[in-house]
Amino acid sequence: MDLELHVWRQESSDSKGRMVKYSLTDVSANSSFLEMLDKLNETLVDQGEESIAFDHDCREGICGMCSLMINGKAHGPDGGTTTCQLHMRSFKDGDKIFIEPWRAKAFPVLKDLMVDRGAFDKIIQSGGFVSVSTGGCPDANALPIPKNIADTAMDAAACIGCGACVASCKNASAMLFVSAKVGHLAELPQGKPEAARRVLSMVNAMDEQGFGNCTNQYECEAACPKDISTSFIAKMNRAFLKAKITYDEDL
Numbered sequence: 001m002d003l004e005l006h007v008w009r010q011e012s013s014d015s016k017g018r019m020v021k022y023s024l025t026d027v028s029a030n031s032s033f034l035e036m037l038d039k040l041n042e043t044l045v046d047q048g049e050e051s052i053a054f055d056h057d058c059r060e061g062i063c064g065m066c067s068l069m070i071n072g073k074a075h076g077p078d079g080g081t082t083t084c085q086l087h088m089r090s091f092k093d094g095d096k097i098f099i100e101p102w103r104a105k106a107f108p109v110l111k112d113l114m115v116d117r118g119a120f121d122k123i124i125q126s127g128g129f130v131s132v133s134t135g136g137c138p139d140a141n142a143l144p145i146p147k148n149i150a151d152t153a154m155d156a157a158a159c160i161g162c163g164a165c166v167a168s169c170k171n172a173s174a175m176l177f178v179s180a181k182v183g184h185l186a187e188l189p190q191g192k193p194e195a196a197r198r199v200l201s202m203v204n205a206m207d208e209q210g211f212g213n214c215t216n217q218y219e220c221e222a223a224c225p226k227d228i229s230t231s232f233i234a235k236m237n238r239a240f241l242k243a244k245i246t247y248d249e250d251l
Helices: 033-046 118-127 147-157 164-168 175-186 195-208 219-223 231-246
Strands: 003-009 018-024 096-100 109-111
Touching (some): 003 033, 018 033, 175 219, 175 231, 195 231
Parallel strands (some): 003 096
Antiparallel strands (some): 003 018
């Protein structure tokens, strides 16, 4: 298929960006979206032009690096799919495709389609841990956990930290990401001792990094490639309020 690509080009965080049009021919419908960008970059290099910078790593829908707005949608038109899992058969011959980086104050553009998501790391560092002995690995059944609790924790732990929730939210809120990281530890007995400290410190860190608040538009859930439920936001809000009232002075 032949495509008309409109790609955001920006030299650095301090420079002014712009949309640049490219024509790409003979794109296989079976190639992934990132493979299509690889093909475009090979063409640009052959023409003596600078290649387009974009994030990628595992290309298996696990790492969360492939953060792109495609025709105004985080990760593109397919639900429950990362950009690297998106295939060109989702588009038609002659399509115009607009490709941009995440748009959020807390995610400054580094170059072209790459953004700095270090704000997520700072949120995790503020409280995304449990204090446990680091001895030998315990037996899997040494600490029995009911299946429904284990399943809920695993649902939250599926978050890959890609930032699609932030990019799709009109307030650039990180509530879905933070609630998933808070939730998967809070559900398990290993995370109970520090649950109050964790939710307070991570929510405060989220605010400090400049993310907006949640106004229940549910765009985050719709854009999430791992289908994280907004129910975790409700759980986090309840846990935050309880910790604020009960424990804040002691922490």
